[in-house]
Amino acid sequence: MNVLVTGGAGFIGSHTLVELLENGHDVVVLDNLSNSSEKSLEKVKEIVSDYLNNPENKESTDNNKSLDERIKFYKGDIRDEVILNKIFDENKIDACIHFAGLKAVGESVAKPWLYYNNNIGGTLNLIKVLDERNCKNIIFSSSATVYGVPESVPIKEDCPKGSPTNPYGWTKSMLEQIFMDMYTSDNEWNIILLRYFNPIGAHESGKIGEDPNGIPNNLMPYITQVAVGKLEKLGVFGNDYNTHDGTGVRDYIHVVDLAIGHVKALKKIEEKAGLNIYNLGTGTGYSVLDIVNNFEAANDIKIPYEIKERRPGDIDESYCDPSKAKEELGWVATRDIRKMCEDSWRWQKNNPKGFKD
Ligand code: NAD
Ligand code: UD1
Numbered sequence: 149m150n151v152l153v154t155g156g157a158g159f160i161g162s163h164t165l166v167e168l169l170e171n172g173h174d175v176v177v178l179d180n181l182s183n184s185s186e187k188s189l190e191k192v193k194e195i196v197s198d199y200l201n202n203p204e205n206k207e208s209t210d211n212n213k214s215l216d217e218r219i220k221f222y223k224g225d226i227r228d229e230v231i232l233n234k235i236f237d238e239n240k241i242d243a244c245i246h247f248a249g250l251k252a253v254g255e256s257v258a259k260p261w262l263y264y265n266n267n268i269g270g271t272l273n274l275i276k277v278l279d280e281r282n283c284k285n286i287i288f289s290s291s292a293t294v295y296g297v298p299e300s301v302p303i304k305e306d307c308p309k310g311s312p313t314n315p316y317g318w319t320k321s322m323l324e325q326i327f328m329d330m331y332t333s334d335n336e337w338n339i340i341l342l343r344y345f346n347p348i349g350a351h352e353s354g355k356i357g358e359d360p361n362g363i364p365n366n367l368m369p370y371i372t373q374v375a376v377g378k379l380e381k382l383g384v385f386g387n388d389y390n391t392h393d394g395t396g397v398r399d400y401i402h403v404v405d406l407a408i409g410h411v412k413a414l415k416k417i418e419e420k421a422g423l424n425i426y427n428l429g430t431g432t433g434y435s436v437l438d439i440v441n442n443f444e445a446a447n448d449i450k451i452p453y454e455i456k457e458r459r460p461g462d463i464d465e466s467y468c469d470p471s472k473a474k475e476e477l478g479w480v481a482t483r484d485i486r487k488m489c490e491d492s493w494r495w496q497k498n499n500p501k502g503f504k505d
Contacts, residue, residue: 155248161245162238169218169219173414246271287342288321288339293312295360305426332429346367349368396464
């Protein structure tokens with residue numbers, strides 16, 4: 149397939165490009181680089197080129213085009229109809245994987261209009277052009293945040309959606325509803341809503357990974373920046389949660405497993421399966437201290453930490469039942485917590501300044 153990948157230069161997008169290209173798909177990337185660097189696309193090419201030059205992998209794709217032909221980049225914004233139409237004029241697009249969006253929870257509280265405009269306004273614009281161009285196949289990056297405080301764990305897809313605690317979370321919840329209404333209005337759409345749990349890790353080459361601006365909000369990038377000496381110590385947000393050691397429990401998933409989930413979802417799109425929702429997680433919950441301990445053991449580095457106040461909006465535990473994705477997509481996460489810790493660290497160690505090196 150020729151796949152339009154919005155936000156393809158970002159963390160999850162770049163890892164997904166690798167898996168798509170290694171599985172014979174071609175990609176057209178649209179990204180405004182507001183939270184990423186074009187360098188990630190160069191690194192994606194290096195990784196895929198190494199993969200294709202390995203005789204063991206020769207059989208995996210019968211795509212004979214050069215890599216430069218198979219990955220096209222447009223710098224632009226999903227809110228801009230002109231560039232979207234230009235992409236459709238210049239390419240035959242079979243499906244869209246839609247990652248583009250802003251994702252910083254705290255910033256979304258401070259700048260709600262920006263988040264609604266970028267994430268919802270941008271997606272509405274994208275849907276309009278996809279509809280006009282009769283390309284009604286889309287995979288959307290949703291989030292476990294749509295469950296709010298879950299009624300019970302492990303969370304299944306039919307667990308009622310809850311109230312997100314911030315505008316970022318609301319954009320995901322509202323966009324899910326918009327996609328459902330689009331499908332109700334026109335059954336020709338094939339829509340897959342993927343609810344990611346907590347993506348961490350990096351490609352094992354150490355060439356691409358998460359590159360947050362400023363001080364990281366999320367746990368693993370904070371830990372790796374402590375490990376590399378950029379930050380002094382980790383603050384653990386609360387140790388009085390209702391969990392095995394009192395610290396918050398989450399379902400961490402290796403970003404490469406997540407990326408592979410998109411390739412599997414694309415297969416489902418080819419089957420014209422209508423509207424489907426899948427949790428993408430491992431099904432196992434780890435606490436903040438479990439992650440610190442695993443990181444220390446995997447990489448032989450001490451992570452100093454101190455217990456701090458709870459962070460507003462955080463919940464005790466969140467982990468999924470991933471069996472629907474296994475049964476219907478044939479997808480299972482295979483990379484364990486040690487591998488997630490090793491790969492996160494390799495990326496950070498090799499690129500202390502991320503893509504700014
Ligand atoms: P990211 O910031 O690394 O990637 C998003 C990309 O979208 C960036 O490259 C950014 O430049 C681009 N972008 C943003 N607004 C744009 C616009 N208007 N037009 C064009 N490009 C735009 O984030 P990520 O972690 O790779 O997340 C990808 C998607 O997955 C996002 O929609 C995010 O909300 C969702 N998600 C992420 C997580 C997570 O923990 N990383 C969890 C759940 C859901
Ligand atoms: C957060 C967002 C969620 C978003 C996701 C993206 C909130 C409330 N939720 O999820 O909407 O989709 O990121 O990955 O912000 N922790 C610390 N110290 C830190 C950082 C985190 O103790 O410096 C703890 C948190 O309290 C939590 C766990 O680590 O228990 C994971 O936190 P984080 O990586 O921010 O992810 P979520 O809060 O699950």
